[in-house]
Amino acid sequence: MAEGEQSPRRLMVIGIIGALIGMYLARYLNLWTGTAWFSFFAGLGAICAVYYGADAVRRVASYGLGTGVPSIAMLSFGAGQVAVLLGLAVAKNYSIWFAGPVIALILAAIIGLVNGVMARRVIKMNIHIMEMSMTEIAMAASLVILGLSTVIAGSFTFNAIMSYVVASGFIIAVFIVGAMAMFHPFNACLGPDERQKRTLNLALSTGFIAMLVAGIASGAINGVQAAVPTLIIAIFGWIIYYLRFFADTKQDAAAMLSTGLIPAEEEVA
Amino acid sequence: MFSLLLWVWIILGGILIGAGVHFIPVGGAPAAMSQATGVGTGTTMLAAASGLTGLIGAGTAYYTHPGDFAYTIVMGGVSAALMISVLAFIANVMYVYGAGVPLASAKVKYDPITKWRQDLYVSRGTEGHGSPMASFISGILGAFLAGVGGALVFFALAETYKAIPGFSATFGSYPAPYYISLAAAFAIGIFFLNCVMASYNIGGTIEGFHDPKFRRIPKSIAASLVVSAVGGLFALLISVMLPGGI
Numbered sequence: 001m002a003e004g005e006q007s008p009r010r011l012m013v014i015g016i017i018g019a020l021i022g023m024y025l026a027r028y029l030n031l032w033t034g035t036a037w038f039s040f041f042a043g044l045g046a047i048c049a050v051y052y053g054a055d056a057v058r059r060v061a062s063y064g065l066g067t068g069v070p071s072i073a074m075l076s077f078g079a080g081q082v083a084v085l086l087g088l089a090v091a092k093n094y095s096i097w098f099a100g101p102v103i104a105l106i107l108a109a110i111i112g113l114v115n116g117v118m119a120r121r122v123i124k125m126n127i128h129i130m131e132m133s134m135t136e137i138a139m140a141a142s143l144v145i146l147g148l149s150t151v152i153a154g155s156f157t158f159n160a161i162m163s164y165v166v167a168s169g170f171i172i173a174v175f176i177v178g179a180m181a182m183f184h185p186f187n188a189c190l191g192p193d194e195r196q197k198r199t200l201n202l203a204l205s206t207g208f209i210a211m212l213v214a215g216i217a218s219g220a221i222n223g224v225q226a227a228v229p230t231l232i233i234a235i236f237g238w239i240i241y242y243l244r245f246f247a248d249t250k251q252d253a254a255a256m257l258s259t260g261l262i263p264a265e266e267e268v269a
Numbered sequence: 270m271f272s273l274l275l276w277v278w279i280i281l282g283g284i285l286i287g288a289g290v291h292f293i294p295v296g297g298a299p300a301a302m303s304q305a306t307g308v309g310t311g312t313t314m315l316a317a318a319s320g321l322t323g324l325i326g327a328g329t330a331y332y333t334h335p336g337d338f339a340y341t342i343v344m345g346g347v348s349a350a351l352m353i354s355v356l357a358f359i360a361n362v363m364y365v366y367g368a369g370v371p372l373a374s375a376k377v378k379y380d381p382i383t384k385w386r387q388d389l390y391v392s393r394g395t396e397g398h399g400s401p402m403a404s405f406i407s408g409i410l411g412a413f414l415a416g417v418g419g420a421l422v423f424f425a426l427a428e429t430y431k432a433i434p435g436f437s438a439t440f441g442s443y444p445a446p447y448y449i450s451l452a453a454a455f456a457i458g459i460f461f462l463n464c465v466m467a468s469y470n471i472g473g474t475i476e477g478f479h480d481p482k483f484r485r486i487p488k489s490i491a492a493s494l495v496v497s498a499v500g501g502l503f504a505l506l507i508s509v510m511l512p513g514g515i
Contacts, residue, residue: 066473067465068297068311075465078458082503085451089510107503114499115462118492123470159515167440167447171454 004196008059012136015052016105019045019143023101023150036154036222040230043214046147047207047237050181053140054203055196058186060133062194065125069190072137073183077175079115080141083108084149085166087142088158097157104142112138137182144178144210145171151214151230154222164221173213181210198248201241208238271509275425276501282425283463283497285418287489290316290467291482292411293353294404297474299396303368306375306397306404306476308353308360312468313461316415318356320460323349323416327423328453332445335431338424345420346413353412357400364399372399374476381479382406397476407477419460422501426452429505434514447515455504462500466492 022045029038053073061069087104091097116134119125127133150156152174153164165171185203186194215230295315296307308315326348331341364370373390374380375397380387383402391397400408430436430448437446470489471482 065469067468068313068473071311071313071465071468074313074317074461078461078465079500081458082455082500085455086503086507086510089507093510093512111499111503115466115496118466118495119469122492122495123466123488125469158511162447162451162515163440166454167438167450168443169450171450172457175454175457 004055004058006055006196006200008055008136011052011055015049015140016143018048018051019147020101020105021045022048023147023156024098026150027155030154036218036226037229039151039154039218039222039226040211040215040233042147042150042156043211043230043234046144046151046178046214047204047211049140049143049147050178050207050210051200051203053137053144053182054185054206055200056133056136056140057183058194058196058199060127060129060137061186061190063127063129065127069187070179070183072134073141073179075115076112076134076137076141077145077179077182079111079138080108080145081171081175083111083138083142084145085158085161088156088161092158100156100158101143101146104146105139108138108142109135112136140182141178144182145174148174148178148210148214151211151226152217152221154218154226168221170217173217177210177213181206193252195248195252198245198252201245201248205238205241205245208234208241212238271505272429275429276498276505278421278425279459279501279504280494280497282418282421283459283493283501284490285421286320286415286460286463286497287418287467287470287493288486289411289413289415289418290464291471291475291486291489292407292414292478293319293475294357294400294408294477295468295471295474299474303364303370303398304395305474306373307400307474308357308408311473312464312471315353315356316460316464316468319349319352319412320415320419320464321457322352323412323419324423324453324456324460326416327420327456328445328449331424331427332449336428341424342417342420345423346417349416349419350409350413353408354405357405357408361399361405368398370398372401373397374401374404374479376476376481377403377479403479404477407479410478415460415464418463419456422459422497423452423456425501426455426504429508433508433511436514451507459497459500459504462496463493466496 026042091100112135116131120130153160212234219227294307299305301309327345330344436448
């Protein structure tokens with residue numbers, strides 16, 4: 001179900017590699033220049049992860065979860081949040097801070113897999129891609145949380161994320177806005193005429209909105225240096241991809257699907 | 270740093286959250302069009318509303334009386350129950366005076382609490398409307414259980430993180446220390462893990478304890494046990510990984 005032009009494997013590579021490159025660029029360039037001008041790279045990385053996660057949500061939710069599309073994203077963000085902070089704490093403990101995002105990704109995959117196995121084997125949901133999807137969405141969620149947190153804190157060490165994102169309370173904004181960026185595209189586009197390109201263009205536009213929120217929060221931590229480039233890129237990105245989504249919608253609206261004849265009056269009752 | 274008792278509390282809290290969801294009248298999208306019994310939204314939104322209110326109650330109680338176990342969990346339960354009763358009541362006012370439908374359940378012939386006849390008041394082609402007395406009381410019970418569960422998770426995490434060096438600091442003039450923020454963030458995460466698992470178990474909608482789907486509760490308890498054991502272990506391991514604090 002839910003076929004598309006872009007294969008899941010290709011999107012997985014774009015999401016994971018893109019998110020990691022974005023975060024490392026932001027962290028290294030900020031460290032090297034001693035400023036916070038490059039935080040926006042992490043936001044672009046988070047958008048790659050949103051792109052990948054939205055497609056994973058799209059694949060699993062097209063089977064019909066019974067509880068609405070948001071549920072799976074909220075669950076995965078709950079898992080991703082725990083995995084991110086544990087991953088960064090492990091990296092801090094062994095003084096390998098550069099490996100923090102990768103450790104967080106692996107831990108998110110483990111906790112996602114456990115959730116998927118429980119949903120499919122214990123609760124007996126009849127969706128055969130459940131384990132894989134939960135793992136993928138939890139991995140994407142951890143990258144989105146980490147990416148948006150890096151935009152806010154300007155770095156992804158445990159101390160920076162803990163002080164500037166968790167203690168300040170921005171973690172809840174990151175949690176909700178990241179989850180919305182991931183579940184909204186399929187929630188808005190689902191139906192018999194759902195098309196991957198349109199859903200993913202909407203995912204990019206919601207991803208830029210998430211980056212915008214992170215950019216506003218980064219202004220409170222790192223000031224103008226972090227906020228201005230992030231906000232400018234987020235606003236332009238959002239306008240571009242929202243217009244593309246709008247064009248796709250107009251194009252797809254021209255198609256018509258037959259739903260059969262209206263039933264006779266006595267059958268309606 | 271790693272306390273087995275606190276881990277057991279997290280698991281117990283997760284099971285209570287999962288069990289609590291089975292009591293709450295979740296109507297889903299059909300109820301939003303007053304075509305099914307329950308509050309007209311999905312579990313995720315109901316959990317976010319009542320669960321987060323419960324956590325705010327628990328967090329306030331824990332902050333004003335640090336380490337007071339009974340006060341924290343009762344405040345968590347009462348806050349969540351208060352929120353769900355407001356939600357169900359306002360939704361009922363809208364169903365009755367806005368949509369013009371009587372409150373009725375289609376799953377039982379007589380309301381188990383008031384013994385009032387139900388099936389006569391269910392419109393043809395629908396599965397009930399609003400939250401009748403049994404669903405309302407069931408929702409309050411369920412939210413209390415889930416709120417107590419969320420507060421247990423919060424309490425266990427806050428007690429663990431309080432011992433980490435440096436976590437009693439505060440962020441600028443913001444009054445709550447680090448350990449409360451971290452415990453609240455993770456309690457929300459573990460709350461969502463368990464309540465979504467439980468809502469998959471009920472297939473998205475349930476009327477309350479009188480609904481036949483309520484008998485599926487053992488599966489949810491098994492799933493919550495494993496999910497919150499893994500999530501709780503990960504959350505507690507942070508204290509082991511930070512021997513020197515931040």
